[in-house]
Amino acid sequence: MAKMTLEELRKLRQQVQGDLQKRDIEGKDSRIIIGMGTCGIAAGAKETLDGFLSALDEKKITNISVTQTGCMGLCYVEPTVEVIVPNMPTVIYGKVDKETAKKIIEEHIGAGRLVTDHIYDRPAADIIKKDGGR
């Protein structure tokens, strides 16, 4: 791989943007939030992020928001990932390795089906109240 310059990066960006405009915007407003606190990192969250990016790259999906957050309080099932897709329940998946990340992209994002064996939590209304549901 040759060392890329900023100008080359700019051209690639323009190319990707052009491709995006050409086709229907699939997955718009969908969000993937990866827990990357100390617990997440120790459990391999960096590889999980890579797994999501590779799976999205494979499917040529470029417009899903992928962000990082700190510890979600579920350290025992790290790496944890929150997936927000319009018209679907918000889900927190646990023990998400590269393979599971691929499965989430194919099933949850692609087919609108939950990956039920990895669901560990989802923010219920009482949890997101001001008092934290205590």
Added chain:
Amino acid sequence: MHISLSDYLMDIVQNSFEAGSIHVAVTIEQGLEKIVCTIEDDGKGMDAHQQRSVLDPFYSEAGKHDRRRVGLGLPFLHQAVEAAGGSFVLESALGEGTTVRFSFKSDHLDTPPTGDLALALATLLAHPLAQDLVIKRQWESDGKRGGYTLDRSELLEVLGEFESSGNLLLLRQFVASQESEVPSEVR
């Protein structure tokens, strides 16, 4: 404990972002004998008591995580450095910022592998709390020197944002291309 040096680095740089820093400078100097990482920020800093406490795994900054009383990032790093005969220095002034510098000897059996540094650096550049982040990666091997600099502001100007998967893929590709020039013996 983390698996790789890249994971330790990611964890420690995140502390700088969470401390409200505007400028964060990360320097990674790698030679055949050792790797030295320096993380310098202008965040809220720590007083003498906090500086002593952060290496205690049963101390965590109040309010960072509701009801949680452990903080493992710096204690993990400190323990790993001690086990591998490396060095660790923490300098901080309340209201001014913090500098963490650590090193690992390349040939020590307990030195963790470098890991996927390009991915770690791309992840840090895309961190939602990162502002002015400049990463300098320098290497030296058999009298030859080289390196690259990643300036978040420059990359942000080119890509526009670091949130959409398409841009993150480009960012990952860009950083990996810079890292590919580093000789394998100092990677």
